Amino acid sequence: MFDTLSGKLSGVFDRLRSRGALNEADIADALREVRLALLEADVALPVVRDFINTVRERSLGAEVLESVSPGQLVIKIVNDVLIEALGGAGAVPLNLNVAAPVPILMVGLQGSGKTTTSGKIALRLFKRDRKRVLLASLDTQRPAAQLQLQQLAQQAGVASLPIIAGQTPVEIARRAMDTGRREVFDVVILDTAGRLSIDQALMDEVRAIREATSPAETLLVVDAMTGQDAVNTARAFNEAVGVTGIVMTRMDGDARGGAALSMRQITGAPIKLTGSGEKLDALEEFHPERVAGRILGMGDIVGLVERASETVDQDEAEKLARKMARGTFDLDDYAKQLKQITKMGSLSGILGMLPGIGKMKAQIEDANLDQGILKRQAAIISSMTMKERRTPDVIKASRKKRIAAGSGTSVQEVNRLLKQFDDMSTMMKRMTKLGQKGLMRQGMGALMPKQQQNRRPY
């Protein structure tokens, strides 16, 4: 796959020895790489053009200091411009500042995740903000869509508008608002059918719904995997209904998410929330700096730590940390750690979240360092006796043969595991102070070939 932008840029600037201010010729190659990286990340072409112009203006005449390379300087400028373009620092909350019941209108293409997101927002407003929420499905197009929202409402513990067959979406919207007023709800979430931005009849319908309900928020729900069409969708929905906020869904996938930038630039509306899973609590505030790193392929270290904390059993991790501090970390503990790493997903996916891993990733794939190694190592450990796991020093030739046979591996592989565990124990003694997060990172570092461990991104 693609190398990271930082890797490419360092290549461009290796040829460049000049110091002082950057000039047009210096940055031309660099900007070509930036453009390519943005296009590969699915940022829409017109948005890329504007973006490159801004970066060019800002780079020209920028002073290259002694301490940074020209490449690092351009990367910093790109990153800064990107974060600004994505909305700058700080999350923008939902606007609920109108008289109750506050209508929130959900719009978007088919399959972008409107209904699931409606359920997630309902749960969030109910649990976190203690609001009385009414969910209403205006989707009379897709089979069982109304039933889907009703079931999500039950899961979230909020009310849903009773389904009356044969009503038009506008009628349902009016009924939802009436019910909202009569039964004193704080918020009414109106989930509409997915529609194509070029479907005039359905776009007119959503406009009518908007006029009938005057929503405080009109949220455009967009799949993070969306390609160049993001521009058309954003423009059409914005012109028809006036988008006030964007929700990016499927941020838990591995798409680079360039659509976020396109959407933000075209509509001018802030990205308010992101969806990152199928469970109802998988809704988060939008962090421009993280998404910027992701679009540029520079890794998402915060995301990695979050993923780790989501999947790693907290008690287990603390127990392991204590054991390490005491220097009693044994093979049993290592097996547990392997299991936790496996739970976090595919190894290359995890590695992809680390900055500057681009070049290494190819080498790792060449070395066949896949999930299989973790599994085999777990098998080797489970073929050991309790005594062997606690004091690996007792494992000599005949025990190794037995373990290899028991786990369906070879003596070499057993040796490799023991050697690795030995290295790891040494390392852990050194880094006890770093605590759990350090453990996670070093645990993975220990799986990589030695000479690559201390490589820096640039």
Added chain:
Amino acid sequence: MALGFFSRLKEGLTRSTQKLTTGITTVFTRRKLDDAALEELEELLIAADLGPAAASHIIEEFRRSKFGKDVTDEEVKQSLAEEIAAILAPVAQPLVIDRALRPHVVLVVGVNGTGKTTTIGKLALQYQQQGLRPILVAGDTFRAAAVEQLQVWGSRTGAVVVSGPPNADAAGLAYDALTRARNEGADVLLIDTAGRLHNKAALMEELAKIIRVLQKQDPTAPHSVLLVLDATTGQNAIEQVRVFSDLVAVTGLVVTKLDGSARGGIVVALAQAFGLPVHAVGVGEQAGDLRPFEAMDFARGLVGAS
């Protein structure tokens, strides 16, 4: 009805090419095919989601044959369409149901929200009309009301729908459905699955399990594994196809939502990278809105050639 089919397809594809067509026209009405013109043409392909790599490949071919010539708008469109059609022609293959298998097992997979259930509904109608007897399996036991959604399609098309309780084991359900289909001599078993992101190892493992379990009854099953792709998807589609193919041996693609403004150019990049057959395209929400994938029509539609 046949006429309605055709005009609707044409309408859908026309819409999806409007933007690109306008772009090409303005670039090429009266111009020499020079570097600047080629670059603009490349950008237009990128804007259709072909991706930088596939776009530059096509433009390089173009440069070799047409560089420096005075070309009309129509010539550019025509030869660009031919270039793209040459890439797509090998993958334009319909899904052929083997009537001898009874049932031909079709597993339908994909990320969330691409249109798996809708595609199954449409396929069921097609098979009914061809005189085949399909059985549908509501294998998405996770998403709220997914089972009910497929049941509605069952009643629209008259096909039997096998379903289990919410959160039931999809593999067990598929196994039971296969037993039933074999006993009843059904021609096609269409298995719906829950949408899953390809980077979620545990969920992908679930799919592998469905296949393992099916193979206990029929070692050749599933006979087809369809990956449903949303035409609005950008470059991530390449990763989707790669991972799904690695883990569940995808045998063909269905590209949905081609009636929108998305041009589905990623199909060209996918054809170059994987060469997997594209069996059909979805151009609407109605049962009849599934069309065979025609390379030249798609290519001409993509560049707006008349």
